[in-house]
Amino acid sequence: MQPMQISSQAMPEAVRDYPFTVSVIIPAYNEAHGIAGVIERVRAVLPAAEIIVVDDCSRDETAAVAQAAGARVIRHPVNRGNGAAVKTGIRRARGEVVLLMDADGQMDPRYIPDLLGGIADGYDMVVGARTRDTQGDSVFRRWGNRALDALGSYLVETEVRDLTSGYRAMRRDVIMEFINLLPNRYSYPTTSTLALLKAGYHVGYVPVMGQRRQGGQSGQKLLRNGIRFGLIILRIVSLFAPLRVYFPVAISMQVLALLSFLISFFITDPLRFHIPNSAVGLFVGSIIIFMFGLNAEQVAALRFQRPPRIAEEE
Known part of the structure; x- marks a missing residue:
């Protein structure tokens, strides 16, 4: 509104x-x-x-x-x-x-x-x-x-x-x-x-x-x-809106995880498929943060669900 x-x-x-x-x-x-x-x-x-x-x-x-x-x-x-x-x-x-x-x-x-x-x-x-x-x-x-x-x-x-x-x-x-x-x-x-x-x-x-x-x-x-x-x-x-904060954080961590892998693949350990620990940690952390934000979003939505009687009156 x-x-x-x-x-x-x-x-x-x-x-x-x-x-x-x-x-x-x-x-x-x-x-x-x-x-x-x-x-x-x-x-x-x-x-x-x-x-x-x-x-x-x-x-x-x-x-x-x-x-x-x-x-x-x-x-x-x-x-x-x-x-x-x-x-x-x-x-x-x-x-x-x-x-x-x-x-x-x-x-x-x-x-x-x-x-x-x-x-x-x-x-x-x-x-x-x-x-x-x-x-x-x-x-x-x-x-x-x-x-x-x-x-x-x-x-x-x-x-x-x-x-x-x-x-x-x-x-x-x-x-x-x-x-x-x-x-x-x-x-x-x-x-x-x-x-x-x-x-x-x-x-x-x-x-x-x-x-x-x-x-x-x-x-x-x-x-x-x-x-x-x-x-x-x-x-x-x-x-009020946990996912609008947690989701961008999760995406940023995904990007950092990919960047860590690319640096390892092309610079620190050229042409050798190896996933560094930093990339694994960032990827797993991003999934946890996203799921936490999704759960918090559902809880927040329940807080502001207006009673059926009020909705009917409008």
């Missing part, structure tokens, strides 16, 4: 009526300094929405401040991660549509009407895709996100944008089909986008400009981000 870009007509002061109920989910950890301001700005755009703050066992007064600001607070007894907080919010939400955003003030609520407008137009998920002039992004992070987008596009065979953006709206019944796939840490945006695309759902994009973090200190570190990026790549390859 080709994802579409929804034109952004951000209306910071507009209050719209939607044909569905909305729950805004804000995962938070040690965000007492700015969470009240985020809630107030969201409430100004969505006065009737349910606002849920999932406090992931903060060490400060995040829960008390959020509750005083009018949010419904759900508190984890232990710190389980940003993704776990999002999953808790989705499970406990009462709205037909869930809108996810961070508690650090980097996501401008003025784009909420555009995200929800895309859902009203028929999309199952609408992602706030950050523009190049987004504030606060390092060069490393920007290029890493582009590489991840390219890999995601290759795996699901359609264009994807800003896979790491946590600013998104989605139909709750749709995301509940894949909630067990979402990790407890930081790659839930990537997983949710690719899962819906792989299953044939409609995903749209709204260009948004991110803002600098409002107070506090970011926990993002260069080494940690690099390790996390590698783990995300391994995860999405295994979950």
Whole structure:
């Protein structure tokens, strides 16, 4: 399913009526300094929405401040991660549509009407895709996100944008089909986008400009981000399209095996039919990798097989 870009007509002061109920989910950890301001700005755009703050066992007064600001607070007894907080919010939400955003003030609520407008137009998920002039992004992070987008596009065979953006709206019944796939840490945006695309759902994009973090200190570190990026790549390859990675690797090993044999036959041991150990190892390894990828592809296909009832309704 080709994802579409929804034109952004951000209306910071507009209050719209939607044909569905909305729950805004804000995962938070040690965000007492700015969470009240985020809630107030969201409430100004969505006065009737349910606002849920999932406090992931903060060490400060995040829960008390959020509750005083009018949010419904759900508190984890232990710190389980940003993704776990999002999953808790989705499970406990009462709205037909869930809108996810961070508690650090980097996501401008003025784009909420555009995200929800895309859902009203028929999309199952609408992602706030950050523009190049987004504030606060390092060069490393920007290029890493582009590489991840390219890999995601290759795996699901359609264009994807800003896979790491946590600013998104989605139909709750749709995301509940894949909630067990979402990790407890930081790659839930990537997983949710690719899962819906792989299953044939409609995903749209709204260009948004991110803002600098409002107070506090970011926990993002260069080494940690690099390790996390590698783990995300391994995860999405295994979950969504293993054969699109394992098959090229297997073919490359076959070519190397043939090259090793030709070098032995024409150069190192001319005109003597002898298969070197390197060629045997590469050939056998390529068969193993291909069969492993084929098996993983079948498992991945079962994950995204939609229930017969849903297919009949469409």
